[in-house]
Amino acid sequence: MSTTTASAEAADEELQWLADGRRIAAIEAISVGAMARRLPALVVRAFRLGWRIDRASVALLLTCQAVSAVLGAAGLFATTGTISALFGPGPVGDRLADAAPSILVIAAAAGVRSLLGITIQAVTVHLSPRISRAAEAAVLRATVAAELTAYDHAGYNDELEAADRGAEVCVDIVGEAQNLLASLASLLGAAGVLTVLHPALLPLLVLAALPRGIASVHAARVHFLANQAASGDRRIMAKLRWYIHLKRNADQVRSDTMGEFLLAKYDQVGLRLDARSRRAAVQGARVSVVGAAVSGLGTALVWAAMLWLVSTGRMSLPRGGAAVFALAAVGTSLRGIVGYGADLFRTGMYLDAWSSFLDTAGGHRPARGTGTPEAPRRITVEDLGYTYPASDRKALDGVSLHVERGEILALVGENGSGKTTIAKLLAGLYLPDSGAVRWDGRDTRDLDPHALWRQVAVVPQDYARWPMTCRENITLGQPTAEGDAAVLRAADASGAADVVAKLRRGLATLLAVEWMGGEELSGGQWQRLAIARAFHREAGLLVLDEPTAALDPRAEHRIFKNLRAVARERAVVLVTHRLTNVAVADRIVVLEDGKVLQEGTFAELVADEGGRFRELWDLQNERTGIPAQRTRSVPVHEEQRTDR
Ligand SMILES: Nc1ncnc2c1ncn2[C@@H]1O[C@H](COP(=O)(O)OP(=O)(O)OP(=O)(O)O)[C@@H](O)[C@H]1O
Helix, strand or coil: CCHHHHHHHCCCCCCCCCCCHHHHHHHHCCCHHHHHHHHHHHHHHHHHHHHHHCHHHHHHHHHHHHHHHHHHHHHHHHHHHHHHHHHCCCCHHHHHHHHHHHHHHHHHHHHHHHHHHHHHHHHHHHHHHHHHHHHHHHHHHHHHHCCHHHHHCHHHHHHHHHHHHHHHHHHHHHHHHHHHHHHHHHHHHHHHHHHHHCCCHHHHHHHHHHHHHHHHHHHHHHHHHHHHHHHHHHHHHHHHHHHHHCHHHHHHHHHCCCHHHHHHHHHHHHHHHHHHHHHHHHHHHHHHHHHHHHHHHHHHHHHHHHHHHHHCCCCCHHHHHHHHHHHHHHHHHHHHHHHHHHHHHHHHHHHHHHHHHHHHCCCCCCCCCCECCCCCCEEEEEEEEEECCCCCCEEEEEEEEEEECCCEEEEEECCCCCHHHHHHHHCCCCCCCEEEEEECCEEHHHECHHHHHCCEEEECCCCCCCCEEHHHHHHCCCCCCCCHHHHHHHHHHHCHHHHHHHCCCHHHCEECCHHHCCCCCCHHHHHHHHHHHHHHCCCCEEEEECCCCCCCHHHHHHHHHHHHHHHCCCEEEEECCCCCHHHHCCEEEEEECCEEEEEECHHHHHHCCCCHHHHHHHHHHHCCCCCHHHHHHCCHHHHHHHHC
16 A cells, blocks of 8 residues: 555544643542532632732722621521511501511611622722732743743643633632622521521521532533533634734735635534533533432422421411521522532632642743853853654754854754754753753853843744834843944844834834734844844844845845854854855854764865765755855855954
């Protein structure tokens, strides 16, 4: 069977969210009892979160809640008094007069309670978004602090998403804790009244309500687990939406007539999601029906018991009437406790994900040394090995090289040979699996990452286009003592000065998409800015990864003409496929499959007829018709190198 046929028969891989298995297993292992036991801690946690943001609001909420609970119980007691008075002996006028004080208490309690309710709601609405915002900021802080390699771990992205969701649902936690407390308070009040009316009623009612309560919590657990299981598909759908919406893809969605195809993919994941939620709905309903049936029987028993108590004279008729109210109140409170408890539990699970992410930055908080490096004089790479976490192939294997201040080192090789990976290891963005990267003899593992990165300027292949002013896009929020003079110098060296000159307000112009109020730049103009920001940075290592891919020939020429001057104070690592440009380098390292294949000067490598560099060089020049022997005089950069 041919390979083509075999692959045609094999099912294509489907998009799936790779979650952290341990986290899901831990969630599945939680029992209903454990869920219930966690509730008090969750209530405390909700108020603690609020306490950190606004103590006065939390104190007010708790006070309102307590007063409301007392008034609730008082109202219920007054109801009992009213019914007893109304159903008691004597003329109607006397009975009404007897009931009047209780009716006043009921009315006053209801009025004050509704005012308290409004206050509670207003304070909660004011407090909750602030809690959520603080929680989101904490996630952002933890994300920025995590190692870059975290993004290559499936579990990290899962934890990050869950933490983000946790920060989002923080908005609900105070409200849910409130509701739970309120239900609990009314339950206590109503239970007290019921006990006074007849001691047997409360245990009977609890027995009747218990199966429904347990079933509701079970159903909530089923929904929660289903929700967790479906969260991966929901995230994939959100990512698909993002890909479809993205401005960068929008022209291709149209010109490639991909709309229907993408929507079909979206629907496909949606159908998978529907099937899951259907199963959960059926399972949850089944549990609830059993619980409701058992509870229904129990409630019938309670009513039968009450009738028996009244008919046998063990409880007076007025007390029986009051018990009806109290029973209804207890039932509502129990349902509230179960419902709000389940909500709070679900929110608590997301909050767990949030706080565990903050504790460990998703398990990727840097564990490096505390050394503070100066601008490096020499960076050495010794027998470097690196494998990406999601891969089973070594991206780098036994690489050794060095670069010195004042020197330009070029990394060359075919796609996937490991150039970008080396650049990231040199810049301390990744740490080696084996071997070492040393800055002036100090292992990057022993250096404080933030201090190290302050000495690094990188122009990556895919550079950021920050929705900020042009000035901020160059200074990155870190202006030097020289201020705009340094910004303009960097802009001049990178060709960004021409871009700045055309902007409506020069450096002060906001660069963002139009609908965010900014001026949009072309790809090449953005790349000039990306280079300007690297030139502006007072860093000892400059890494340029395909820095001129989008530049016109004049702009590209200017960059490489200025590079030698830029390199005077820095070690420069240049990654590029345009071999004409690497003539500016002092040394060139040719990579293949993560290993060093050749090393030498431009002249040496071009002269090496059987070598890979010469092969690539010839291939690149084949289309231009430039003969190999003439090429040594082509690049201006080589003259600069030898003139140095
Ligand atoms: N995040 C990642 N996770 C897993 N593997 C990766 C990741 N990034 C790169 N790789 C793999 O590591 C190898 C080296 O990649 P690298 O980006 O360093 O190559 P490169 O030489 O810079 O390629 P190019 O010329 O295309 O930019 C490739 O085989 C690639 O598939």
